[in-house]
Amino acid sequence: MKRALLLLLIGWMTVILVLTPLAVAPAAVLATASGPALSRQVLDVKKLPADLALASSADEKIKPLKKPAPQPPPPDAANKWAVVIGIADYSGRENDLWHPDEDANEMASYLVSRGFASERIKILLNRKATAAAIQSAIEWLKTNENSQSTVVFFYSGHGFRVADADGWDADAEGDGQDEGIVSYDLYGLPDGWLRQALAGLEAQKVALLFGSCHSGGLFDDNDDLQANGRVIASACQADQYGWDYLALGNTLWAKYFVDLGLLNGQADSIEAAHAFAYPLVVAQQPDSQPQLYDNYAGDFIP
Numbered sequence: 282m283k284r285a286l287l288l289l290l291i292g293w294m295t296v297i298l299v300l301t302p303l304a305v306a307p308a309a310v311l312a313t314a315s316g317p318a319l320s321r322q323v324l325d326v327k328k329l330p331a332d333l334a335l336a337s338s339a340d341e342k343i344k345p346l347k348k349p350a351p352q353p354p355p356p357d358a359a360n361k362w363a364v365v366i367g368i369a370d371y372s373g374r375e376n377d378l379w380h381p382d383e384d385a386n387e388m389a390s391y392l393v394s395r396g397f398a399s400e401r402i403k404i405l406l407n408r409k410a411t412a413a414a415i416q417s418a419i420e421w422l423k424t425n426e427n428s429q430s431t432v433v434f435f436y437s438g439h440g441f442r443v444a445d446a447d448g449w450d451a452d453a454e455g456d457g458q459d460e461g462i463v464s465y466d467l468y469g470l471p472d473g474w475l476r477q478a479l480a481g482l483e484a485q486k487v488a489l490l491f492g493s494c495h496s497g498g499l500f501d502d503n504d505d506l507q508a509n510g511r512v513i514a515s516a517c518q519a520d521q522y523g524w525d526y527l528a529l530g531n532t533l534w535a536k537y538f539v540d541l542g543l544l545n546g547q548a549d550s551i552e553a554a555h556a557f558a559y560p561l562v563v564a565q566q567p568d569s570q571p572q573l574y575d576n577y578a579g580d581f582i583p
Contacts (some may be wrong), residue, residue, distance in 0.1 A: 388544075472502075494517045512577045
């Protein structure tokens with residue numbers, strides 16, 4: 282990629298985006314944009330170390346870093362649990378984004394408004410969202426939830442896509458591609474890892490929400506994250522980018538799905554938030570089409 286300079290006027294403010302040459306990497310990630318001037322970033326995503334890697338068999342469980350004790354809830358707390366992740370500030374400077382942490386904070390605010398006790402929302406922002414911390418948060422979730430729980434897993438940040446033949450996880454993808462999310466410390470957590478990590482959930486009401494590039498690929502095969510009682514929403518299709526717009530105050534998808542949709546009352550369910558966000562996202566970025574998988578009976582209202 283040649284060095285390029287893009288100028289954009291937003292009101293009285295001049296935003297300068299400098300696209301410097303980047304090393305060849307295995308995955309395209311959440312792109313950044315400022316108004317109509319668009320830039321894309323590519324970064325090196327590392328495979329998980331041995332202590333966080335998948336078990337060799339799909340029937341084996343991931344060994345947790347430690348077994349957290351269930352937290353005593355407030356006396357009137359609803360049986361609702363969530364892990365909310367937003368990474369704008371990645372390790373180093375060249376991979377930073379603008380708004381995923383704001384997406385996460387707004388999602389957490391929405392969940393509190395829906396009766397989630399703050400003690401039952403595990404929030405990981407920026408440098409706190411390491412690969413080990415994400416795995417530990419999922420284990421905390423599984424320790425505390427049960428078959429009667431409502432569970433939400435939300436992620437906003439970089440995503441990646443790599444050839445299935447590169448051996449990032451143990452499953453075989455129909456399209457020959459693995460997709461996943463990226464931790465603060467730049468480890469790639471592929472769909473197969475996420476599937477196994479979340480497999481122990483007992484809850485029959487689960488929402489998995491992903492605001493990242495290629496996030497539609499997390500549920501484009503029959504053996505990905507799909508399951509009975511689950512709703513899965515993504516910012517885009519498997520072969521598309523998600524976008525972060527400086528002027529919006531959120532990533533593009535989360536602006537309409539989370540901020541205006543759920544938090545500000547334009548939508549009263551996950552399904553309605555998708556229906557509200559889809560045309561607005563596509564109107565601004567036609568090559569970024571949000572996706573929805575719905576195997577929950579009725580409207581999913583957290």
